[in-house]
Structure formats: C-alpha cells, structure tokens
Amino acid sequence: MADIAATRLRSPLTLARGGGNAGVYLAFVVLLVALGFAAPRFFTFGNLTDVLRQAVPIAVIAFGATFVIGMRGIDLSVGSTLALSGLVTANLIVLGYPVPLACAGGIAVGAVIGLVNGILITKVGITDFIATMAIMVISRGIVLVYTQGIPIVGASDPAFRMIGQSYVGGVPVPVILTAIVFAIAFYVLYYTRFGRFVLSIGSNPDAARLVGIPTDKVKIAVYVLVGVLSAFAGVLLTSRLEAAMPEAGQGYELDVIAAVVIGGTGLSGGRATLFGTAVGAVLMAVVRNALNLLNVNTFWHQVVIGTIILIAVAADRFSRRQKA
Amino acid sequence: MTNAPLLEMKGIAKRFGNTKALDGIDLVLNPGEVLGLVGENGAGKSTLMKILSGAYARDEGTIAVRGKVVDLNTPKDGSRAGIAIIYQELSLFPDFDAAENIFAGRELRRGRLSASPLDHSAMRAAASRILKGELGVDVPLDRPVRELSLSHRQMIEIAKAISSNADIIIMDEPTEALEEVERKQLFAIIKKLQQAGKALIYVSHRIQELLGIVSRVMVLRDGGTVADLPVSDLDVDKVVGAMIGGSLAKQFPPRVPARSEPSLDVRGLTKRGVFDDITFSVAKGEILGVTGLEGSGKSALLRAIFGQIPHDTGSILIDGKQAAISDPTDAIRQHVAFLPAERKTEGIFPQHNVGWNLSIANLRTLGKITLMPKKEREIASGYISKLGVKCDGAAADITSLSGGNQQKVMLARWLLTQPKVLMLEEPTRGVDVRAKAEVYTLIQAAAKDGCAVIVVSADNAELLGLCHRVAVMFEGRISAVVDAATSKEETLALHSVRPPQGHHLQGGTHG
Numbered sequence: 058m059a060d061i062a063a064t065r066l067r068s069p070l071t072l073a074r075g076g077g078n079a080g081v082y083l084a085f086v087v088l089l090v091a092l093g094f095a096a097p098r099f100f101t102f103g104n105l106t107d108v109l110r111q112a113v114p115i116a117v118i119a120f121g122a123t124f125v126i127g128m129r130g131i132d133l134s135v136g137s138t139l140a141l142s143g144l145v146t147a148n149l150i151v152l153g154y155p156v157p158l159a160c161a162g163g164i165a166v167g168a169v170i171g172l173v174n175g176i177l178i179t180k181v182g183i184t185d186f187i188a189t190m191a192i193m194v195i196s197r198g199i200v201l202v203y204t205q206g207i208p209i210v211g212a213s214d215p216a217f218r219m220i221g222q223s224y225v226g227g228v229p230v231p232v233i234l235t236a237i238v239f240a241i242a243f244y245v246l247y248y249t250r251f252g253r254f255v256l257s258i259g260s261n262p263d264a265a266r267l268v269g270i271p272t273d274k275v276k277i278a279v280y281v282l283v284g285v286l287s288a289f290a291g292v293l294l295t296s297r298l299e300a301a302m303p304e305a306g307q308g309y310e311l312d313v314i315a316a317v318v319i320g321g322t323g324l325s326g327g328r329a330t331l332f333g334t335a336v337g338a339v340l341m342a343v344v345r346n347a348l349n350l351l352n353v354n355t356f357w358h359q360v361v362i363g364t365i366i367l368i369a370v371a372a373d374r375f376s377r378r379q380k381a
Numbered sequence: 382m383t384n385a386p387l388l389e390m391k392g393i394a395k396r397f398g399n400t401k402a403l404d405g406i407d408l409v410l411n412p413g414e415v416l417g418l419v420g421e422n423g424a425g426k427s428t429l430m431k432i433l434s435g436a437y438a439r440d441e442g443t444i445a446v447r448g449k450v451v452d453l454n455t456p457k458d459g460s461r462a463g464i465a466i467i468y469q470e471l472s473l474f475p476d477f478d479a480a481e482n483i484f485a486g487r488e489l490r491r492g493r494l495s496a497s498p499l500d501h502s503a504m505r506a507a508a509s510r511i512l513k514g515e516l517g518v519d520v521p522l523d524r525p526v527r528e529l530s531l532s533h534r535q536m537i538e539i540a541k542a543i544s545s546n547a548d549i550i551i552m553d554e555p556t557e558a559l560e561e562v563e564r565k566q567l568f569a570i571i572k573k574l575q576q577a578g579k580a581l582i583y584v585s586h587r588i589q590e591l592l593g594i595v596s597r598v599m600v601l602r603d604g605g606t607v608a609d610l611p612v613s614d615l616d617v618d619k620v621v622g623a624m625i626g627g628s629l630a631k632q633f634p635p636r637v638p639a640r641s642e643p644s645l646d647v648r649g650l651t652k653r654g655v656f657d658d659i660t661f662s663v664a665k666g667e668i669l670g671v672t673g674l675e676g677s678g679k680s681a682l683l684r685a686i687f688g689q690i691p692h693d694t695g696s697i698l699i700d701g702k703q704a705a706i707s708d709p710t711d712a713i714r715q716h717v718a719f720l721p722a723e724r725k726t727e728g729i730f731p732q733h734n735v736g737w738n739l740s741i742a743n744l745r746t747l748g749k750i751t752l753m754p755k756k757e758r759e760i761a762s763g764y765i766s767k768l769g770v771k772c773d774g775a776a777a778d779i780t781s782l783s784g785g786n787q788q789k790v791m792l793a794r795w796l797l798t799q800p801k802v803l804m805l806e807e808p809t810r811g812v813d814v815r816a817k818a819e820v821y822t823l824i825q826a827a828a829k830d831g832c833a834v835i836v837v838s839a840d841n842a843e844l845l846g847l848c849h850r851v852a853v854m855f856e857g858r859i860s861a862v863v864d865a866a867t868s869k870e871e872t873l874a875l876h877s878v879r880p881p882q883g884h885h886l887q888g889g890t891h892g
C-alpha cells in the first residue's frame with residue numbers, strides 16, 4: 058500500500074489527486090492507537106465492522122460531494138435527497154413492486170433532484186448555495202407532507218433486506234458496495250476526461266470554457282452524480298432499517314462537507330482527494346463510536362467533530378504554507 | 382552615510398526546491414536612474430523583483446535603502462520602504478473599478494480616522510487625473526476591471542504604482558500588452574519620474590525599446606549577473622549576446638508561400654456596436670496578422686469566430702463548409718484553436734502541473750477512455766524540449782514556471798490540438814528573444830502543414846516579420862489589408878489611427 062502510494066506520488070497525476078491531508082492521516086493513526094488503549098473493545102471485529110457500516114451513508118455521499126467541491130460548487134440538498142429516495146423505495150417495496158424496480162425508482166428520484174439542481178445553477182443562474190438550499194427545503198417538505206411525520210414501515214421483503222443487512226465473508230454488504238463506489242469514483246475523477254473537466258472547472262472556470270470544456274453539461278452531470286449517490290445511500294439506509302424515516306439524513310449536508318474538508322479537499326476548488334474523503338468519513342464514524350464506548354454524553358459529539366474540522370483545516374493550511 | 386545609494390542589494394540568493402533561481406546578486410540603484418533588467422525566460426528577473434518588493438523572502442543577502450538595512454518580508458514592508466511594483470502577472474481585484482484598485486490598501490477617507498468613511502469621489506477624481514491627465518488613456522472608471530481590456534488593466538497597474546509616491550518603482554514587463562501609443566505615454570511618464578529623482582527598474586524582453594529609456598542595463602543569466610553596464614556602451618546585439626551567451630541567428634524564419642485553397646472564410650460577420658460586416662479569408666498555410674487600436678474590435682472578432690461571444694449576423698466557413706460554432710466546444714471540434722492574451726485569468730489552471738495544463742484542450746491524445754499518465758509525460762516532455770521550457774519536468778506546478786515559460790506551455794496546448802485554424806492573441810507575450818524565434822518557427826511549421834493562422838499582436842514588427850498579410854481594424858471594420866513583406870511599421874501605425882481614404886474597398890464593406 059505504501060509502495061503504491063509512493064509511486065503514485067511521483068506520477069504527473071499526483072497533483073490532481075490533491076495529495077490529501079497528511080496531518081489528518083497521522084492524527085487518524087494516533088487516534089486509533091490511543092483508542093486501542095483507552096477502549097480495548099474498539100478493536101473487536103464486531104465493533105470495527107460496525108464503525109465502517111456507520112460510515113457508509115456519509116462516505117457514499119461524500120464521494121460525490123468531492124466532485125462538487127473540487128468543481129468549486131456546493132450541494133446542501135443531499136440529506137433531503139436521501140430521505141425522499143428512501144421514502145420512494147420503501148413505498149414501492151411495501152406496495153409489492155419487485156426489488157430492482159423499487160431501488161431504481163429511488164435512485165431515479167435522486168437523479169431528478171440532481172438534474173434540477175444542475176439546471177437551476179447553470180441555466181437559470183441561481184448560485185449553488187441558494188439553489189441547493191431551496192431544493193433541500195422543498196424535498197424535505199415533500200417527505201413530511203407525504204409521511205405526515207410518521208415512518209413508513211414494513212419494507213421487509215427478504216431480498217430487499219439483503220442489500221443492507223447481509224454479510225459476505227464477514228464484511229457487511231453496504232461496506233463492500235461503498236468500496237466499489239469508491240473505486241469507480243476514483244477511476245472517473247483521476248483517469249477520465251470527465252474527471253479532468255470537473256477539476257479544471259474548479260481551478261479556473263473561464264479558462265475551462267476556453268479549452269472547450271462544456272462547462273454547463275459537466276456541472277449538471279456532477280449534480281446528477283451526487284443526487285444518485287445520495288439516493289443510493291437512502292436505499293441502503295432504508296434496507297437496513299426496513300423503513301423510511303421522515304427525518305432521515307437530516308444534517309447530513311454538513312457531515313458530508315466535513316468529511317470532504319477533513320480529508321484535505323479545499324473549498325476553493327481545483328484539487329480533490331477522494332482517498333482523503335474516505336479517511337474523513339471513517340474518522341468521523343470512529344470518533345462517534347469512540348465517544349460512545351467511552352460513555353461521553355452524545356451532546357458532546359458535535360463539539361468534538363467541530364474541533365476536528367478546525368484542526369484538520371488548520372493543519373492543512375500550515376503544511377501548505379511550509380511548502381510554498 | 383549621505384553618499385549611500387538609494388538602494389543596495391548584496392549577495393541575494395534564492396532557491397525553489399531543486400532550482401537555484403538567484404545566486405549572489407548585487408544591485409545598486411541611485412536616484413534618477415532607470416535600470417533595465419534583462420535576461421532569458423527563467424533567468425530570475427521576476428524573482429529578484431519580488432524579493433525587493435517583499436513578496437518573496439530571500440534565502441541570503443542584505444537589502445539597504447538609503448544606507449539603512451531593511452527587512453522586507455511582506456509587500457507591506459516593501460511599500461513602507463518606498464518601493465512600488467507592477468507585477469508581471471497582473472494583480473488587480475477583478476470586481477473593483479479602476480479607482481478602487483488604484484487606491485486599494487491606501488484608500489482616501491473623508492476624515493483622518495482610519496474608520497472615517499471612504500471618499501469615493503476624491504478617489505475617482507484622482508484616478509481620472511492620473512489615467513487621463515498623466516497617462517493619457519481613456520479607461521472607463523465605473524466598470525469592474527474584469528470587464529476591461531488587458532491593456533487598460535495594465536495602465537491601471539501603472540497608475541497604481543506611480544500614484545503611490547514610492548521612490549523606487551519596479552515595472553516587470555509593463556509593455557507586453559500595450560499599444561504603441563500607450564507605450565509612448567508610459568515612456569514619457571518614466572522620463573518625468575526620472576527627472577523627479579525617482580529610481581526605476583524596468584524589466585522587458587523588448588531590448589530595442591528598453592535601450593531607449595534606461596540609463597543602465599543589468600543582464601541576468603541562470604540566476605547570476607553577467608553584465609551591468611551603462612547604456613552608452615551597449616546595443617541590442619551586445620545585450621542579446623550577454624543574455625544567451627552567444628549570438629542569435631535570424632529572428633524571423635523565411636516566409637513560406639501560402640497555398641491557394643481558402644481555409645477560413647468569414648463573411649459579413651457583425652456584432653452590433655463591436656464590429657461590423659467583417660469579411661476576409663485566410664488560405665491554407667497563410668499567416669494573417671490583425672492589428673488595430675484598443676476597442677477596434679480585433680479581440681472581439683477572434684472571440685466571436687471561436688464562439689466565446691455570440692455574433693449577430695454573418696457566417697463562418699471552414700474548408701468551404703458552413704461551420705456552426707456556438708461555443709468554444711464546437712470550435713475545437715472543428716479544429717479551431719484560440720490562444721487568449723491573458724494567461725493568468727484565461728489560460729492557466731493554477732493548481733495543476735505542466736502536463737495537465739498542456740494536454741487539457743486535447744485529452745483524447747492521452748487515451749480513448751482511460752487517460753494514461755505515461756502518455757501525458759511523453760507528450761509534455763516532447764514540447765518542453767522542443768520549446769525550451771525551463772521547468773522541473775512535466776510534473777512541475779505550472780505556477781512555478783516563469784512568465785515566459787508559462788506562455789510557451791499555453792502555446793504548446795494549442796499546437797497539440799493540431800488545428801486547421803489557429804488564432805493567436807499576443808503569442809509571444811513575455812517570451813524572450815531566443816524563444817521568440819522558436820515560437821515563430823513553430824507557428825510557421827503549423828502553417829506549412831496547412832493550418833490557417835491569425836495573429837493579433839501589439840508588436841507591429843512581429844506582425845510584419847511573421848505574417849503574409851496584415852489587416853488593420855478601425856472602429857469595428859477592416860480598414861486596410863497590407864502586404865507584410867513590403868510594408869513598414871509606420872504604415873500600420875498610421876492606418877490604425879486614421880483609416881486610408883476609400884477604405885471600404887476591402888471586402889465590400891457597406892453599412
């Protein structure tokens with residue numbers, strides 16, 4: 058692993074990968090070691106897989122958000138998209154539709170929301186922050202109107218349950234699916250024209266247009282991608298709970314941005330590190346898990362996560378300044 | 382102590398990673414002196430000037446102003462020590478207007494307190510006095526500078542530096558984007574500042590021009606000083622010889638005759654209020670120059686052909702076929718390439734490396750679906766050696782390259798697309814004498830391969846030396862087309878300010 062990382066670092070594509078946030082990787086390792094001493098139960102296989110499973114929804118969405126943020130954009134609607142897609146999927150399952158169709162229905166909802174976001178931003182010209190915030194509120198509103206605030210339960214088709222609850226070789230299926238999403242996203246971002254287009258737009262939007270990048274199309278595609286991944290997270294969550302919760306995914310937009318930023322992708326665009334995002338998402342799940350194992354009041358979790366964001370970003374700034 | 386020079390830099394050294402940018406430079410400057418600083422791309426001129434202005438920290442050496450050692454660690458320290466700089470890459474705030482930019486950081490206020498309200502009308506009046514009165518340019522004062530032309534932005538930078546009351550004024554390639562008239566204005570100002578006892582450092586690749594205004598010339602090569610002589614001992618050949626450590630062959634390669642088939646055909650192209658009924662054609666292998674004053678529509682014309690800005694009426698034909706170009710993506714698909722003049726805002730992707738910046742307009746060369754890093758390195762290395770780009774390989778950050786070397790990468794980007802129509806705006810902006818000759822050879826090689834080339838340049842000598850024909854634009858129309866081989870620079874300058882009688886001969890222009 059270290060060897061592969063080292064050879065990659067020398068390839069001309071390294072900069073595109075953003076290098077990641079070395080300080081965070083180090084802090085992560087230190088944290089794991091400290092946890093081993095403070096809470097020996099942390100390193101049990103059962104607990105570790107649990108941590109990874111908890112990281113899944115944030116991680117899946119954050120892989121998409123890495124594209125958006127690398128493109129100098131922002132998407133606040135991911136949590137509501139997750140809820141609405143989960144709701145549609147749960148409903149279709151309850152109504153007895155076949156599992157693939159139900160899942161496809163949920164994911165289509167995510168794609169449509171992404172498409173709307175993208176069109177509002179590129180064709181109507183509303184800034185990304187405002188457009189996706191409005192869509193966030195509207196989608197959540199639709200969920201609440203439809204459910205009247207009551208969870209949709211009984212999505213317990215055995216085949217559907219498999220997606221979120223089964224294991225392969227002791228590893229939860231959602232974790233495996235997340236790893237697959239990561240691999241695809243990694244390939245697309247660093248080894249295809251599309252990925253370069255995304256990071257070029259984030260780096261210099263005017264120049265991007267002048268080298269022939271169809272900037273509007275690329276932007277829309279990226280918002281669709283995030284919509285689809287948010288919906289995918291919604292399907293996984295619904296399958297695990299066998300229900301759709303009206304408040305599902307609330308506040309995820311901030312957790313997702315936190316994972317991306319902790320990983321070392323800056324909001325100024327142009328550079329993005331997917332590996333860092335994965336570390337960021339897992340780090341947040343580890344911290345939450347650790348605080349639970351150490352019996353820290355859940356209200357403190359927010360304070361701790363916020364502090365980690367600050368430290369991560371400050372460390373990143375500092376190391377960049379040293380290099381310059 | 383009274384005899385101490387105004388500025389004395391001693392043993393200045395600076396490294397960037399593996400590159401030794403400066404190696405023990407000494408520089409002395411007295412009041413009333415204009416020092417010309419020359420050297421090839423990457424010789425260390427900008428680095429030295431940035432150290433003097435406080436933008437870069439030096440590794441070694443001392444700087445004394447009026448005999449007193451100063452520590453210049455931030456640009457603020459520089460301006461406090463009485464040093465003003467015009468950076469090579471323009472550094473205005475794009476959303477501020479001219480007055481706000483000129484007074485950025487030292488705003489005029491209605492009271493003496495630093496919390497007093499800003500005095501906008503006073504700033505605007507002062508800005509207008511400097512720009513119109515002293516520099517003689519008509520820069521719109523109420524528009525954000527992002528909407529202004531490159532040459533206007535450059536004039537605002539100049540206004541900002543000369544209005545700061547600094548004793549030492551540094552100008553890093555100030556004339557690259559300026560028109561003939563504007564350059565003359567600038568030189569008059571430099572004379573005035575010199576007579577007022579200020580000291581100037583003037584960096585440029587236009588040696589001839591430089592020799593006319595400076596009193597002394599310092600030549601840098603690979604981070605060291607190779608000559609520091611009064612201007613009376615020098616001529617262009619001597620300076621160039623010191624710069625490159627040898628002599629230079631011909632600047633312009635011999636012209637290759639164009640073929641007869643037309644490649645690009647522009648018919649009646651009109652954008653109301655900008656350019657009007659433009660008709661011309663460029664044959665395969667032909668190099669057409671376009672000149673004209675600021676606002677004559679030459680830049681807009683190129684951008685319209687490239688699809689960056691829409692046009693109202695008229696048509697564009699490539700190889701005899703109607704070309705539907707509504708944005709740059711279409712244009713590139715039709716093998717039209719366009720190098721914009723301003724590399725910082727319209728060219729480079731600053732977070733990325735040389736290979737990325739070079740290949741971005743034609744990623745298909747790196748692989749059909751999967752981009753191959755190895756391919757990228759090969760292609761980039763090829764152009765790096767072909768154009769003599771001084772850098773740490775394809776993986777070097779684009780921002781770590783000197784200005785002229787960045788320009789070579791931008792040019793390579795478009796050559797890589799193998800265009801049928803190649804439009805270049807100020808292709809040699811900031812490129813040194815030797816590399817200029819290489820750039821001309823490359824442009825001509827592209828033409829020889831059947832490419833139709835259009836060159837816009839503020840440098841009339843360049844247009845006449847490189848092109849077959851030169852079209853002069855005046856107030857949105859082509860007012861004359863001259864044969865480059867038989868015309869003189871003065872003719873072009875004259876046509877630019879006053880169209881010849883009966884100028885609608887060309888292309889049947891009738892409003």
Ligand SMILES: Nc1ncnc2c1ncn2[C@@H]1O[C@H](COP(=O)(O)OP(=O)(O)OP(=O)(O)O)[C@@H](O)[C@H]1O
Nearest residue numbers: 397402422423424425426427428781782783784785
């Ligand atoms: N920020 C930086 N990081 C790394 N290397 C740099 C940086 N700035 C300059 N260099 C290197 O230092 C050397 C001198 O560069 P400098 O910009 O001073 O050249 P210059 O003489 O101004 O050239 P030009 O005529 O092209 O403007 C070059 O080799 C350049 O690559």
Ligand SMILES: [Mg+2]
Nearest residue numbers: 427469783784
């Ligand atoms: Mg320079």
